Structure formats: structure tokens, C-alpha cells
Amino acid sequence: MSIDLSQFIPSFLEESFEGLELMESSLLNLEQGDDETINSIFRAAHSIKGGAGTFGFDNVTEFTHLVETLLDEMRDGRREIVQGDVEILLESVDCMRLLIESIQNDTDCDDEKIAITSSLLTQTLDGSVSTPVLDDATDNYSSTVKQNNTSITWVIEFIPEHHLVQTGNDPLFLFNALAELGSVEIEANSAELPSLNDMDPEELYLRWKITLVADTTEDDIKEIFEWVEDECELTISQELAGQSSEPESVKSEPELSVTEQNISAQQTEPSPAVSEEIKPAPSEEAVPAKPNKPVSPVASKPVKSKTDVGSIRVGVDKVDNLINLMGELVITQSMLSELGNDFDLSKVERLNTGLEQLLQNTKELQESVMRIRMLPISFAFNRFPRLIHDLSKKTGKQIELVLKGEQTELDKTVMEQIGDPLVHLVRNAVDHGIEPTETRIANGKPEQGVITLDAYHQGGSIVIEINDDGGGINRNAVFEKAVEKGVVEANSSLTDSQVFDLIFEPGFSTAKELSDISGRGVGMDVVKKNIQALGGRIQVESVEGQGSSFKVNLPLTLAILDGQLVRVGTEIYIIPLITIVESLQTQKNLINRVSGDMVLYRLREDNVPVLPIYQLFNLASDTTQVEDSLLVVVEADGQKVGLMVDDLLAQQQVVIKSLNDNYQQVEGISGATILGDGSVAMILDIPGIINIAQNSSRSNQYASANPEEVLP
Amino acid sequence: MENEQEYLTFLLNNEEFGIDILCVQEIRVWSSVTELPNKPEYIKGVINLRGVIIPIIDLRQRFGIPPLEYDEQTVTIILKNPSAEKQMVVGIVVDAVSEVYKFNQTSIRKAPEFGSQIDTCFLKGLASVEEKLVILLETQTLLNQEDLYSFNQTEPVEESHV
Numbered sequence: 001m002s003i004d005l006s007q008f009i010p011s012f013l014e015e016s017f018e019g020l021e022l023m024e025s026s027l028l029n030l031e032q033g034d035d036e037t038i039n040s041i042f043r044a045a046h047s048i049k050g051g052a053g054t055f056g057f058d059n060v061t062e063f064t065h066l067v068e069t070l071l072d073e074m075r076d077g078r079r080e081i082v083q084g085d086v087e088i089l090l091e092s093v094d095c096m097r098l099l100i101e102s103i104q105n106d107t108d109c110d111d112e113k114i115a116i117t118s119s120l121l122t123q124t125l126d127g128s129v130s131t132p133v134l135d136d137a138t139d140n141y142s143s144t145v146k147q148n149n150t151s152i153t154w155v156i157e158f159i160p161e162h163h164l165v166q167t168g169n170d171p172l173f174l175f176n177a178l179a180e181l182g183s184v185e186i187e188a189n190s191a192e193l194p195s196l197n198d199m200d201p202e203e204l205y206l207r208w209k210i211t212l213v214a215d216t217t218e219d220d221i222k223e224i225f226e227w228v229e230d231e232c233e234l235t236i237s238q239e240l241a242g243q244s245s246e247p248e249s250v251k252s253e254p255e256l257s258v259t260e261q262n263i264s265a266q267q268t269e270p271s272p273a274v275s276e277e278i279k280p281a282p283s284e285e286a287v288p289a290k291p292n293k294p295v296s297p298v299a300s301k302p303v304k305s306k307t308d309v310g311s312i313r314v315g316v317d318k319v320d321n322l323i324n325l326m327g328e329l330v331i332t333q334s335m336l337s338e339l340g341n342d343f344d345l346s347k348v349e350r351l352n353t354g355l356e357q358l359l360q361n362t363k364e365l366q367e368s369v370m371r372i373r374m375l376p377i378s379f380a381f382n383r384f385p386r387l388i389h390d391l392s393k394k395t396g397k398q399i400e401l402v403l404k405g406e407q408t409e410l411d412k413t414v415m416e417q418i419g420d421p422l423v424h425l426v427r428n429a430v431d432h433g434i435e436p437t438e439t440r441i442a443n444g445k446p447e448q449g450v451i452t453l454d455a456y457h458q459g460g461s462i463v464i465e466i467n468d469d470g471g472g473i474n475r476n477a478v479f480e481k482a483v484e485k486g487v488v489e490a491n492s493s494l495t496d497s498q499v500f501d502l503i504f505e506p507g508f509s510t511a512k513e514l515s516d517i518s519g520r521g522v523g524m525d526v527v528k529k530n531i532q533a534l535g536g537r538i539q540v541e542s543v544e545g546q547g548s549s550f551k552v553n554l555p556l557t558l559a560i561l562d563g564q565l566v567r568v569g570t571e572i573y574i575i576p577l578i579t580i581v582e583s584l585q586t587q588k589n590l591i592n593r594v595s596g597d598m599v600l601y602r603l604r605e606d607n608v609p610v611l612p613i614y615q616l617f618n619l620a621s622d623t624t625q626v627e628d629s630l631l632v633v634v635e636a637d638g639q640k641v642g643l644m645v646d647d648l649l650a651q652q653q654v655v656i657k658s659l660n661d662n663y664q665q666v667e668g669i670s671g672a673t674i675l676g677d678g679s680v681a682m683i684l685d686i687p688g689i690i691n692i693a694q695n696s697s698r699s700n701q702y703a704s705a706n707p708e709e710v711l712p
Numbered sequence: 713m714e715n716e717q718e719y720l721t722f723l724l725n726n727e728e729f730g731i732d733i734l735c736v737q738e739i740r741v742w743s744s745v746t747e748l749p750n751k752p753e754y755i756k757g758v759i760n761l762r763g764v765i766i767p768i769i770d771l772r773q774r775f776g777i778p779p780l781e782y783d784e785q786t787v788t789i790i791l792k793n794p795s796a797e798k799q800m801v802v803g804i805v806v807d808a809v810s811e812v813y814k815f816n817q818t819s820i821r822k823a824p825e826f827g828s829q830i831d832t833c834f835l836k837g838l839a840s841v842e843e844k845l846v847i848l849l850e851t852q853t854l855l856n857q858e859d860l861y862s863f864n865q866t867e868p869v870e871e872s873h874v
Contacts, residue, residue, distance in 0.1 A: 571747055616749065616750075617749030618749065618750060619747070619749070657763075657764075657765050659758070661764070661799075662766050662767055662801045663748075663758070663765075666748050666750075667749075668750075669748070669749065672746070672758060672765050674763065679760065680757075680758050680760045680765055681746060682746065682749075
């Protein structure tokens with residue numbers, strides 16, 4: 001299976017820039033003991049690392065890993081947050097941006113700066129650098145180089161062949177690159193210059209002698225000249241340290257340009273490099289076309305573009321369809337308005353037809369608009385084969401990836417947001433799920449581990465399953481870790497699924513060793529947060545020795561919901577249609593009262609707990625007796641409950657409005673909508689309600705000694 | 713001139729309160745709200761204001777004053793903070809809207825720190841118009857979700873008989 005990963009690179013870049021911006025702003029506001037901020041910085045770094053790993057941008061992954069390690073120490077409180085470290089981190093953010101920009105623009109980047117920053121990071125991690133030096137160093141890394149006693153004076157003789165500039169190389173870029181290493185002094189030797197008459201303006205006649213004072217190696221210098229190696233004579237020699245021209249070299253940049261101007265003053269230099277500066281070029285010949293990009297990656301820092309609004313690619317047929325529908329809508333509208341001009345009762349018939357047509361048109365239009373946003377989930381899945389390939393190489397585990405249901409369609413926003421969480425889950429499955437080959441063989445399993453990604457529709461939501469046939473989650477290890485982290489009490493008794501849910505706590509990881517694949521415990525809490533932000537849910541199932549299964553439940557779209565309107569007292573609520581199993585009138589003989597308040601209703605083979613909404617929400621209601629009341633049986637997370645309501649009203653599609661914009665999240669309510677008459681109705685959050693009910697029944701048992709505490 | 717600020721004043725339990733007029737989006741009559749479940753008494757519910765869902769706060773109850781019956785005269789002031797990154801719109805129910813005054817910054821006196829039922833975090837200062845005293849409210853905190861929606865639980869006396 002070959003997949004063109006490059007189509008996803010733009011979205012990675014976009015996400016990364018967002019992450020970097022977040023890191024930067026958070027770093028600037030970072031204070032001691034500010035866990036949330038440092039966690040968010042860490043998450044941003046982690047996501048960038050993950051993405052870079054997927055696309056094989058190893059330099060980004062390596063660099064970010066260092067940053068992440070430092071952040072991890074800060075997060076765990078092993079390292080105090082001092083300004084010097086924050087400076088280094090900021091510098092690192094710049095480096096990461098450079099690296100990512102270089103991917104974006106497909107240019108080389110300032111390797112030297114990155115090398116220096118990463119060595120600073122390493123030193124900081126080793127704890128060998130004192131803070132004041134760091135401040136300086138990060139302020140301007142070249143000044144560190146100067147302060148550093150290990151600076152060596154290099155003398156480079158650079159004699160290019162005459163045709164060097166024709167191959168698209170420009171000595172100026174080389175010198176700029178050298179200037180980034182340290183301070184340079186450049187002398188041009190124009191002895192070879194022929195007289196103006198004999199001169200070919202497309203040839204290069206100059207040679208240079210460069211004195212470089214820098215803490216660098218011969219290899220680094222050679223690397224700069226790598227592209228012109230075959231087209232010049234290059235001698236690199238080392239002058240003895242000590243006699244370096246430290247004071248002069250401070251103004252290395254001006255020196256460089258002064259020298260250039262000296263040359264140009266002679267007005268004899270036909271090199272394109274200089275003719276750029278002294279346009280028009282002395283020779284009336286056109287400046288030779290330069291095939292290389294005119295922007296030197298080191299000299300130009302592209303202006304950071306604002307993250308633009310996401311775009312979507314839509315087939316022309318879909319747009320044509322929309323225009324058609326739009327046309328019909330306009331026709332209907334004009335027909336209706338004509339009808340209204342002088343309306344009398346004889347036209348009622350036509351009015352009704354018109355309204356019906358309007359309804360039809362609106363529906364179709366809505367559907368087509370929604371379809372524009374739908375994309376097959378393969379867009380999210382396609383990055384995994386490469387990921388698995390790389391990971392299995394890295395870990396030495398043999399893994400087969402099985403993709404199913406790739407054509408399942410999903411809203412674009414949901415798709416974009418779900419990518420990262422899925423990467424985390426798959427990485428986790430590889431790293432923690434699948435056991436090393438020897439263990440597998442010892443346990444009588446096939447050598448090759450299998451990870452399955454499956455997507456399918458279930459009601460109005462989409463389910464993505466990530467299954468592995470690995471070792472499963474070690475219940476005890478998770479529990480012990482949770483106790484150690486203080487998440488749960490040592491003597492508390494939890495069900496298996498409650499224990500597995502603990503892995504979604506921040507900073508939770510049972511992996512013994514850190515790796516750059518996963519294992520810092522950052523992934524899972526981000527995964528859960530992201531999924532919840534989408535209005536989705538994640539469930540874990542695991543059988544020790546047989547593997548784990550993560551089930552991600554997502555809404556198909558974030559904007560519209562099919563709802564059942566119900567009335568409780570004077571209030572109207574909306575129950576998402578997908579959660580409703582059935583609605584029924586209760587029959588007395590099927591009602592069972594169990595201990596305390598709990599009422600169970602016998603629904604064929606099931607016993608369904610009855611939750612009166614008026615009680616949950618403290619409302620006045622018409623019916624307070626379960627007998628002969630209306631029960632809407634809903635299901636969420638595999639749990640069925642019967643919601644007791646006063647009346648069942650219409651079913652309709654509602655547009656979801658957030659309550660969070662101007663207010664806060666309300667327990668048991670997932671959002672609000674505006675009904676046809678302009679009033680606001682709440683949309684019930686069924687899993688949330690079940691949760692409230694379970695919690696209150698648990699505290700009911702707990703507080704049975706003083707029951708008035710829990711009863712409303 | 714530049715030190716002058718305009719304030720919309722309103723009545724609450726016969727006291728006159730002032731609020732920066734730049735934060736006032738509009739003034740509406742009371743319209744019925746949709747209740748939010750299990751929320752403090754002072755949060756009356758939400759309304760639909762041209763497609764945006766806005767919470768409505770009874771300022772009397774928020775400030776620990778017994779509420780009045782709502783009728784056609786009841787006024788809701790829709791506030792929004794104009795500058796903050798996170799836009800927030802909220803409606804407050806008051807007894808009546810009174811006047812618009814101009815106050816010079818220098819004429820605003822600091823409010824006493826205590827001796828008031830009102831959470832001091834909402835107080836900006838006091839200004840006097842002729843013989844009256846106007847209590848100016850701090851819009852920064854009034855339009856801050858955390859301050860506005862966290863009720864001081866140590867003063868439940870006023871709340872309980874509601």
C-alpha cells in the first residue's frame with residue numbers, strides 16, 4: 001500500500017505553528033508551580049514531536065525530544081523553573097519554528113543555531129551549565145561563541161572556478177552561512193580579474209580568503225561548501241588560537257558588507273552576488289538567471305504568516321448541486337411572495353404547496369451543505385501505515401496494520417481534530433500494547449502483532465476502534481501507579497473499567513522507560529480532552545494477555561442534531577434521537593422498587609433504572625409518580641436508563657448552540673438550541689445524566705445514615 | 713474631557729448603581745427565560761437574543777437582596793465587555809433604569825471596604841450627583857465569569873428565604 005503522505009504535511013505544519021505559538025506565549029507567562037501552563041506547553045511539544053515522527057522529519061523529532069525532556073523535568077517538579085531555562089526553551093521554540101519553516105519552504109535551515117541550542121539543552125539536562133551563562137548564551141548565541149575559549153581561528157581559502165555562478169551557486173550565501181558560525185572577515189582577491197573588454201559577465205573571477213573565528217569543526221565548514229566542492233579549490237587551515245582578532249570580529253556583519261562594498265566600488269565585479277547590491281550591474285548584460293532560490297535561508301527569516309483559516313476542497317459537482325438548489329429556493333421564494341401580494345382564501349391551497357416545496361428545498365439544501373463538510377475517514381487513516389512502519393522498525397516489533405471502514409464519512413472539523421488523538425492511541429498500542437517478539441513467542445502468540453483500525457457508523461455517530469492483540473493493560477500496575485500518584489486511595493475498590501479510565505489522568509504512564517514513541521503519560525489525557533472537546537467519548541476495554549481495545553465515539557457532525565422534544569413541567573428539553581431506544585407508557589406491574597429511591601422498570605429482559613428529570617433538575621412537574629408516566633428509554637455507554645417526562649412533543653432537527661460562549665458548562669446539559677418560536681431549549685447530555693444519577697446513587701449508599709443530604 | 717466617563721445608572725432596592733455605558737449593549741424588557749437546571753437562584757436562565765444564547769442574572773439576588781416579582785416594568789440590561797479577548801454577554805435584571813451621568817474620574821471616591829452586602833469585588837467607587845450617591849460597579853469583575861458566577865457561600869442568609 002503506497003500512500004502519498006505529503007498531502008497531509010500542510011496540516012501538520014499548520015498545527016505545529018499553532019502549537020509553537022501556544023508554547024511561546026505560555027512560556028512567557030510561565031510561573032513557578034503553574035502546572036496547567038507547563039502541561040499545555042508540554043502537550044504542544046509532544047504533538048509536534050508526534051506529527052514530525054509520522055512524516056519522518058527526524059531533525060524535528062530529535063530536537064523536540066530534548067525540549068520535551070526538559071519540560072518533563074519541570075513538570076514533575078524535578079527541576080525548578082528558572083528564567084535561564086525558560087530562555088533556552090524559548091530559543092528552542094525558535095529553533096523548532098526554523099526547522100518547521102524549512103520544511104514548509106523546502107529550504108535548508110540554520111543548522112548551526114539548532115546544533116548550538118540543542119547542545120545547550122543537553123547541557124542543561126545534564127545540569128552542567130550555570131544560569132548566568134545561559135542567559136547570555138540564549139540572548140545571542142554567537143556571543144557565547146565569542147566568550148567561549150575554545151574558539152578557533154580558521155583560515156579558508158576559497159578559489160571558485162569561473163563558472164561557479166552559472167551552476168546557481170552564490171558565494172554570498174556561503175559567506176552568510178559562515179557568518180552564522182562565528183565572526184568572519186573576508187578578503188577578496190581580484191588579481192585574476194581580466195580587463196573589462198575580455199570579461200565574460202557570467203563568469204566569476206574573484207577568489208577569497210576568509211578568516212573565521214568560531215567554535216566549530218572543519219567538518220562544519222566543509223558542510224557549508226558541500227555544494228560547491230567540485231567547483232572550487234578549498235583549503236581550510238587552522239590558525240593557532242590566541243591570536244584571533246577578537247576585538248575586530250565583534251562587528252563581523254558590518255565587516256562583511258564593507259568588504260563587499262569595497263569590491264563593488266571597484267565596479268569590476270560581474271558576479272551576480274554583488275550585482276544584486278549595485279544594480280544596475282556595471283555590465284549591460286542581463287544578470288544571469290539564478291536557478292537557486294534567491295532567498296538565503298539564514299539571511300531571511302520569512303515573516304511569520306498568520307495561521308490562515310482552514311480551507312476545504314469541494315468537488316465541482318457538489319457546488320453545482322448547491323447552485324441548483326439555491327435556484328429552486330429562489331423560485332419558491334418568489335412564488336410565495338407573489339402569493340402574498342394579494343392573498344385571499346382561495347389561494348390557501350397554493351400556499352400550502354408552496355410551503356411544502358420550501359420545506360423540501362430547505363432540507364435538500366441543508367443536506368448538500370452538510371455533505372460538503374464530509375470526507376472519508378481514510379484522510380485520517382492514511383498516515384498510519386507509515387507510522388506503523390517506522391515504529392516497528394524503531395521498536396523491533398513486527399506489526400501488521402489492518403484498516404477497515406476507510407470510506408466511512410466524517411465531518412471535516414471532526415476529522416482534523418481526531419488525527420492527533422488517533423496517532424497517540426496507535427503509538428501507545430505499538431509501544432505499550434504489542435509485546436516484544438520474544439515475549440509473544442513465549443506466550444504462544446503469533447510473532448507478528450496486529451493493530452486494527454476500524455471505523456463505522458452507529459446511529460448518528462461514528463465509532464473508531466483501535467484494537468491491538470498485545471499484552472493488555474496490567475490492572476494492578478495501573479492501580480498501584482494511581483495510588484502512588486495520589487489519584488486514588490490505596491484502599492478504594494474500583495471496577496476494571498474504572499481502573500482503566502485512570503490511564504486518562506494527566507501525567508499517568510506505567511511504562512518503565514521513556515521513549516520518544518510514547519510513555520510520558522501525556523498522550524492519554526490529551527486524547528481524552530480532544531475527544532471530549534469534540535463531544536465524543538472514549539472507552540477502554542482490555543483483557544490481560546489478549547490485548548486492548550480503545551473505542552472512540554464521535555458525533556458525525558458538530559452543528560446539527562436530530563432531537564426528540566420532551567416537556568417536563570413548563571420546560572422543554574431535547575433528547576438526542578440517537579440515544580433513544582424507545583418511548584413507552586409505564587405499566588404498574590412492571591415497576592419494581594428496590595432499596596432506597598431506586599425505581600427499576602422491567603423492559604423485556606432488562607431492568608432499567610428510572611430517572612425522573614424533574615428530580616434531577618429540581619423542577620416542578622405535572623407527574624411525580626412513576627405509575628402511568630411517560631418513560632423515554634435512552635442508552636449511552638452501554639447503560640440504559642428510563643427518563644421520566646411529562647409529555648412527548650415533536651421530533652425535529654435542531655442547531656446546537658454552545659452554552660459555554662457566554663456561560664459555563666452545565667451538568668447534564670450538552671448545549672442549547674433555539675426553537676421555532678424563538679425560545680431556548682436545553683439539549684440533554686444523556687451520558688452526563690447517567691453519570692449524575694450514578695454518582696448520586698453511590699453517595700446515596702454512602703450517606704444512607706443521613707439521607708436528607710442527597711435528596712432534593 | 714478625557715477623564716470623563718459616562719455611566720448608565722439603574723435602581724436596585726432604591727439605591728442607584730452606575731455602570732460604564734460602553735459595556736451596555738442594549739436595554740430590554742423582561743422576557744421569559746429558559747431555566748438552567750441545578751443552578752443558583754440568582755441565575756434566572758438563558759434567553760435567545762437574536763441567535764445568541766445569553767444567561768440572565770438577577771442582580772438583586774446576586775447581591776443578596778430579596779427579589780421582586782417580575783412584570784412588564786422589569787428591565788434587563790444586556791452587558792457585554794467590549795475589549796476582552798473572550799467576549800462575554802450577560803443580561804442583568806434590575807428594578808428600573810434611571811439616568812445617564814457623566815463623571816469625572818477624579819470625582820469618583822473609593823468605596824468603603826466593608827459594611828456592604830454587595831461583594832466588594834464588584835465595587836468601583838462612589839460618585840455623588842447633587843444630593844444622591846451613586847454606586848459605580850466595576851465592569852471588569854461584573855463581566856468576568858469566575859467572579860460573577862461564584863457566589864459567596866458564607867452569606868446564605870439572604871439567599872435562603874428566597
